[in-house]
Amino acid sequence: MRYENPLYMAEDAGSADLISGGRLQLGISRGSPEQAVNGYEHFGHVPQEGATDADMARQHTARLLDVLGGEGFAEPSPSPMFPNPPGKLRIEPHSPGLRERIWWGAGTRATAQWAGEQGMNLMSSTLLTEETGVPFHRLQAEQIQLFRDAWTTAGHAHEPRVSVSRSVFPLVSKLDHQLFGRETASTDQVGHLDDGLARFGKTYAGEPEQLVRDLAQDEAVAAADTLLLTVPNQLGVDYNAHVLDSLLRYVAPELGWR
Structure with a gap:
């Protein structure tokens, strides 16, 4: 949203x-770290x-929602x-209901709260740009709860939606073991991003029975209503x-996913 003209984006979104x-x-979302320094200024x-570029992204988003x-x-x-017609003009084309189908990609608990206040759905990926020492799935579950609390306090009429992303690879073939067998020991990772600590969620790889047990203990997956699966697109359509x-x-059947 640092790069977007919110009115032009609203026209495109309404058309789509x-x-x-x-x-x-x-x-x-605000957008991830990028190759260009202050690239949005060229636009x-x-x-x-x-103000920061993150502030600007939220300002653009607020205007888009309006x-x-x-x-x-x-x-x-x-x-x-x-x-x-009488009265002031709105953005055209206008699509009723689209306002309730906007999702904000939040990388922290604070931005998740902001999304809840604004009445946007929440997307949370496999990365949070903060670190408190707790496992990734638990930190993400905290983020989801803060989002839901902010939504309730704001009094939005419609129901919020929450998605989380995971990398999940059942090992059911020789090729699966060759490609992802080493990921069975995957754990959270902590690193530096945007001049601060960030926590990256682990990859889930293993025999299906083990994946069912592991994913059943993932607090953020349990708290979300939508699971987005990250896939290795470089391996091609057939493998994915x-x-x-x-x-x-x-x-999925063992976990009751639909």
Whole structure:
């Protein structure tokens, strides 16, 4: 969102949602560390004095949410060339309901709270840019609870949704063992990112029975209503279809996933 013109983005999102029959689930975030220094400035977006690029991203997001609601904000032209309905103009095309299908990718507990306050759904990946010494799944579960508490306090009318991401590889073939057998001993990792400590979640790899036991103990997976699976796209479509098929056959039914 550091790079986006929120009004132009609202037009594009409204168009995509109408074309798809109201099926768009739009995920947005501040953005990850990048190759260019202050790359957003080359697109004409400069934080206000005393503000950070993260502040600017949230400002852009707040503006996007405002106009997605469909309220008029622009004065209509009085020219007879433009016959307008009464009142102020809104962003067009407008897609009713899209405002409730915006997801914020939060990397901390604080930004998850902010997302809850704004009435956005929560996306939380396999990385949190903070470190408290507790396992990743527990830290992420704390993040989810803070999001839900903020949502309740804000009094939003619709129900919130929460997704978490995981790397999960059932080892059911010789190739699976060759590619991911070493990941069976995977653990959380702590490293430096954005001038601070960050915690990375582990990869789940193992025999299906072990994966069922391990994932059943993942507090964040239990707290979320949606699981996003990260796949090794460099291994190609066929292998990724095999991974998903293995999950659906051997893991999902045992955990009650639908």
